[in-house]
Amino acid sequence: MGISLSRQKSSHDLLAGARRVSHDLSVVELIEEAVKNQEGVLSDTGALCVTTGKHTGRSPKDKFIVDTPAVHELISWTNNTPCSEDTFNRLYAKMKKYGEDHQLYVTDVYAGADLENRLQVKFINELAWQHLFIKQLFIKPEKKPSEKEGFTVVCMPGVKADPVEDKTHSETFIILNFDKKMVLIGGGRYAGEMKKSIFSVMNYILPQKGILSMHCSANVGKDGNSALFFGLSGTGKTTLSADPNRNLIGDDEHGWSDEGIFNIEGGCYAKCIKLTEDSEPEIFRAIKYGTVLENVHIQDKTRHADYFDTRYTENTRTAYPLDFIPNAVHPSIAEHPTAIIFLTADAFGVLPPISKLTKEQAMYHFLSGYTSKVAGTERGITEPQATFSIGFGEPFLPLSPLKYARLLGEKIDKFNTHVYLLNTGWSGGPYGVGRRMDLKYTRAMVTAALDGKLDDVDWEIDPIFQVAIPASCPDVPTEILKPSNTWNNKKDYKIQAKKLAKRFAENVEKFKGAMPDDILNAGPKVE
Structure with missing residues (x-):
């Protein structure tokens, strides 16, 4: 129809x-x-500051x-x-x-x-x-x-x-x-x-x-090679696409046609909780006259924005046009992506920090849209919880999820796009035990993937998650590339890894009979 x-x-x-x-x-x-x-007041940088009442998301x-x-x-x-x-x-x-x-x-x-x-x-x-x-x-x-x-x-x-x-x-x-x-x-x-x-x-x-619409950010290198970053909230989609060595196409919504990729929007809607100029210089400097600040506490006398104050919500936001970002592309279009990066913040601490996916695995992880919630983020959560959202944006998909997954597979095939899974979450143990992946290492892995520096390294297949793990990566300690190496107790690692693998398998049960077996079997291995 x-x-x-x-x-x-x-x-x-x-x-x-x-x-x-x-x-x-x-x-x-x-x-x-x-x-x-x-309706609002101006901050000391000229941004219009507003609150949204009971709905802060x-x-x-x-x-x-x-x-x-x-x-x-x-x-x-x-x-x-x-x-x-x-x-x-x-x-x-x-x-x-x-x-x-x-x-x-x-x-x-x-x-x-x-x-x-x-x-x-x-x-x-x-x-x-x-x-x-x-x-x-x-x-x-x-x-x-x-x-x-x-x-x-x-x-x-x-x-x-x-x-x-x-x-x-x-x-x-x-x-x-x-x-x-x-x-x-x-x-x-x-x-x-x-x-x-x-x-x-x-x-x-x-x-x-026939155009794939995507909940992702995008940037492009000086060589014209573009990249897409898929991920749910809190996985680093905006942070990693705002690369000073690459030009920003957009931070959230894109289309992929037979001519290339294009931004659906003309601006950015970025989270600004705990924002500092050192951590996110492009976003911090974009908060000026013409920008909207949503649910950020403004000090009465100084009108100074306190990005660490969560009295309204942790989902504080800022909205500004793309031309507030110095290295944004105009018009916001680019050639077909040479790389796709799926971002997940794995609070179980068992997914590799970077791994390479086959086309079938890419479709599997697109249908999964995995990340995890951590203790304390919502009432009643006392340990990490797996969260799955088809296409990394299920609430916004009116059509059958299979439509989007099949289009993704066709585009990857047609334009020979490499796909990586990047864990921006925990290493060495689950949330509360392990450590959050160091951003400098995550950026180094992204750079290596986009610059082709992983093309000639050796790869090892993870026995549980079945993804390919690089033996080395420039500017990243070799010992953190294989997650089991970072755990003190290897038995605990296997227990957690198998637990997460089972949750992946349970989540894709709903696609049985609708998607080919080679895609449904491309996920983590469950004994």
């Missing part, structure tokens, strides 16, 4: 009755509006896709929640009514740096600071966009759902309607919902055109 995206309901009936509509305000004007409306249980005949067979309902057209229409009517008493901000932007595959998006916002976020995160039109709209996102945090009347899970809602080409967001101020809703839309559109 082909793409089903019928002509959307015009957004103008929602705008027609609004108390006041401001079209395409500049960055300066939006900052002035936000300060005037007491995404609310995945409140995200829905409208179930219509045109999309029903396309959507993977095992990892997406349906809602009715009646629910959508009811909440749309509430937003229209709400707009009659409120000012709205409107602008058109693009998702997708590839001119042939970009999506025009109209954003309608209640809050000036959220509109500034959009202006900085997406691609600004070089000329006035066409009247033909691609998608419309309406974000009004002041509109709340009635769970009983509207058949939602709470007062918060994020609803994608592919028939009407609209997204409705209400009941929460966390700006990441807008960003990820459009990523979900692109994850619906692009794969049906």
Whole structure:
């Protein structure tokens, strides 16, 4: 079945009755509006600092896709929640009514740096600071966009759902309607919902055109060789792609077509917990006038940002345009990647710090999307817990996960891309016993992989995880390359390794019968 995206309901009936509509305000004007409306304050570096209330991260249980005949067979309902057209229409009517008493901000932007595959998006916002976020995160039109709209996102945090009347899970809602080409967001101020809703839309559109949409960062070397970094939150995706010796394409969302790779966004949305100029100089220096700081504590008198203060959340964020990064690529496109790096923060301390994957193993680990949570990060977690997210971004995949995995396999084959698994987590023991992998060694392994310095070394197959481990790596101590060598008690290592291998096997059980055995058998070996 082909793409089903019928002509959307015009957004103008929602705008027609609004108390006041401001079209395409500049960055300066939006900052002035936000300060005037007491939505935020300026930090001592000029960034606009805001808080988002009870939602300091995404609310995945409140995200829905409208179930219509045109999309029903396309959507993977095992990892997406349906809602009715009646629910959508009811909440749309509430937003229209709400707009009659409120000012709205409107602008058109693009998702997708590839001119042939970009999506025009109209954003309608209640809050000036959220509109500034959009202006900085997406691609600004070089000329006035066409009247033909691609998608419309309406974000009004002041509109709340009635769970009983509207058949939602709470007062918060994020609803994608592919028939009407609209997204409705209400009941929460966390700006990441807008960003990820459009990523979900692109994850619906692009794969049906044979383009792999990916939750990954990307950079490119001076020789033109590009690389992709996949990983869940906390694995180092943004950190490792911000390499002073390479140029940044983007930090989070990309497409891979037959022509090459392209950034879906025009900005960065980086974590800034414990941020220092020494640890992340590019991000630290990007926090200036025009940047949004989300849920970072600002000292009253000095307006100095305290990046170590977690009173609001550990998920503190900053949003800024790509041109705030000195070595960013413009336009943010590149040739086909010569290397893909899957990042995992293994808190069990048993995965090799770097290993090479076959195409089948790459598809297996893409379907697994493994990382681990550590004790203390969430209530009730007292020991490391394995976490799996298909494609390293399962909440944003409307289509069958197999669609994305098969596209990945085809691209790796067609463009001869090398794939590596990189453990940025623990070594020498699990969390609480071992040590976190030293960032300088991780960077050295990435550099070696991307510069071809691992091409001629000897490799050894790990007996449990079945991946290939290099015998040596420039600027990395040889003894840490094989994880069992770093444990004092080898018996404890085997117990932990086998425990994790079993969790991998249990996770891929759901793909039996849907994926070939050579892929399902490419994972860790379970006795």
